[in-house]
Amino acid sequence: xxxxxxxxxxxLPTLLSGLEMTLFMAVVSLIFACIIGVILGIxxxxxxxxxxxxxxxxxxxxxxxxxMVLGFFIFFGIGGGLNLQFSALTAAxxxxxxxxxxxxxxxxxxxxQAVDIGQVEAARSLGLSYxxxxxxxxxxxxxxxxxxxxxxxxxxxxxDTSILSAISVRELVMNGEIIVARNFKPFEVYSYxxxxxxxxxxxxxxxxxxxxxxxxxxxxxx
Amino acid sequence: MILEANNIKKxxxxxxxxxxxxxxxxxxxVICIIGPSGSGKSTLLRCLNRLEEIQAGTxxxxxEEITAMKNINxxxxxxxxxxxxxxxxxxxxxxxxxxxxxxxxxxxxKKEAETKALALLEQVGLTDFKDVYPSTLSxxxxxxxxxxxxxEMGPRIMLFDEPTSALDPEMVGEVLKVxxxxxxxxxxxxxxxxxxxxAREVADRVIFMDGGYIVEENTPKELFSxxxxxxxxxFLSSVLHPAGLEG
Numbered sequence: 001x002x003x004x005x006x007x008x009x010x011x012l013p014t015l016l017s018g019l020e021m022t023l024f025m026a027v028v029s030l031i032f033a034c035i036i037g038v039i040l041g042i043x044x045x046x047x048x049x050x051x052x053x054x055x056x057x058x059x060x061x062x063x064x065x066x067x068m069v070l071g072f073f074i075f076f077g078i079g080g081g082l083n084l085q086f087s088a089l090t091a092a093x094x095x096x097x098x099x100x101x102x103x104x105x106x107x108x109x110x111x112x113q114a115v116d117i118g119q120v121e122a123a124r125s126l127g128l129s130y131x132x133x134x135x136x137x138x139x140x141x142x143x144x145x146x147x148x149x150x151x152x153x154x155x156x157x158x159x160d161t162s163i164l165s166a167i168s169v170r171e172l173v174m175n176g177e178i179i180v181a182r183n184f185k186p187f188e189v190y191s192y193x194x195x196x197x198x199x200x201x202x203x204x205x206x207x208x209x210x211x212x213x214x215x216x217x218x219x220x221x222x
Numbered sequence: 223m224i225l226e227a228n229n230i231k232k233x234x235x236x237x238x239x240x241x242x243x244x245x246x247x248x249x250x251x252v253i254c255i256i257g258p259s260g261s262g263k264s265t266l267l268r269c270l271n272r273l274e275e276i277q278a279g280t281x282x283x284x285x286e287e288i289t290a291m292k293n294i295n296x297x298x299x300x301x302x303x304x305x306x307x308x309x310x311x312x313x314x315x316x317x318x319x320x321x322x323x324x325x326x327x328x329x330x331x332k333k334e335a336e337t338k339a340l341a342l343l344e345q346v347g348l349t350d351f352k353d354v355y356p357s358t359l360s361x362x363x364x365x366x367x368x369x370x371x372x373x374e375m376g377p378r379i380m381l382f383d384e385p386t387s388a389l390d391p392e393m394v395g396e397v398l399k400v401x402x403x404x405x406x407x408x409x410x411x412x413x414x415x416x417x418x419x420x421a422r423e424v425a426d427r428v429i430f431m432d433g434g435y436i437v438e439e440n441t442p443k444e445l446f447s448x449x450x451x452x453x454x455x456x457f458l459s460s461v462l463h464p465a466g467l468e469g
Contacts, residue, residue, distance in 0.1 A: 116309070118305060118309040119311065121273050121309060122305060122309035122310075122311070122368075123311075123323070124273070124295075124298065125271055125273065125298055125302075125303035125372075126298065126299070126323035126327075126371070126372070126375060127295045127298040127299035127323060127375065128295070128323060128326065128327070129295055132326060136322060136326060137311050137313070140313045141312065217312060217355045217357070
């Protein structure tokens with residue numbers, strides 16, 4: 001047991017630098033994914049047919065492609081094949097962004113559509129414009145509905161960063177593999193990885209639960 | 223004339239739900255629209271503030287042709303609407319439900335809006351509930367807040383879409399009382415309702431609709447005691463003397 005912990009301390013600097021890279025990739029790509037997701041989500045609920053089609057097509061294509069294939073295609077296919085010369089990290093962030101944005105778009109569309117149409121009608125009949133009704137009435141309610149699904153996507157994306165070890169990004173899994181290749185202790189090292197992912201995701205869940213509680217406006221709320 | 227509707231037609235797909243509807247409302251008048259389910263009453267009401275678009279005909283409100291307007295938002299401030307399912311905003315407190323729109327639309331300062339809202343809450347008997355969220359209110363209380371919310375904008379005409387149909391029977395009275403007070407204060411009202419007692423007592427004119435047509439239009443006294451058409455007679459006898467409850 002003592003050996004297990006002392007090996008952990010020994011590996012910690014390498015693992016932490018991997019974790020840092022993992023979180024960096026996840027945060028940056030989730031920020032972009034949220035922005036693209038909102039835009040595509042708005043496209044898919046708009047009454048303009050061709051915008052709706054763009055969103056539907058994007059979501060259809062991206063959801064059908066495994067993240068690893070997307071990563072290979074962007075890094076080796078576009079980066080290498082077309083000689084654009086971007087780093088593995090850039091390729092990884094682009095892949096994660098594309099992947100997560102499709103799911104985010106669906107989350108936003110679903111959240112907005114889950115708000116009763118009567119809410120828009122009430123707001124519009126008071127004289128609010130469509131945009132005002134969206135901002136003041138629909139979105140605050142939609143976001144509350146979306147939070148569990150968004151958290152889910154955050155967790156998925158954090159875990160999905162590990163797939164990009166395949167294009168040699170030095171994230172948590174990659175660094176774990178490097179350590180195993182040196183010390184031949186896969187049981188210990190991979191269990192360290194599992195625990196570190198678990199800790200990160202637990203923290204994220206706790207933060208989300210707190211946000212959800214603060215947003216509550218039902219009888220148990222404020 | 224505060225409202226003038228001429229030869230309105232409305233289709234849902236191929237289904238014609240309003241067939242050549244014409245009627246008008248004078249300032250201060252209370253019009254009740256009655257009729258069986260599916261007769262087009264609610265659709266007609268929703269066309270009046272363009273929650274539904276009509277396919278033919280004209281609707282003039284306060285002298286403006288609403289079907290021709292590019293932006294109806296300003297006129298909508300003059301048209302209060304009360305819905306069957308209340309449609310209060312669950313993410314705002316009772317007070318904020320009422321004051322949100324006038325503040326956002328720069329119709330009043332925050333202070334003015336709140337002063338007026340509190341007076342309206344007193345009028346509907348809900349002063350104590352100003353800081354709670356709608357989810358804690360009963361149906362009757364929600365509908366009274368919804369009426370206050372519509373009145374806050376200072377509308378010239380109020381549209382009620384079956385305002386008591388979703389309420390438990392013991393709460394119908396409190397909402398009808400508020401509406402009756404409003405009528406007596408001189409508000410112009412168009413009320414789609416199944417409350418025949420209210421129509422008989424409060425309305426200046428009653429419109430009976432069936433199958434997308436206005437079948438009869440008369441004073442409540444005449445319409446309820448001497449319905450002219452067979453359809454109106456059948457409808458009234460079925461709502462006033464429900465089968466199985468006699469004898």
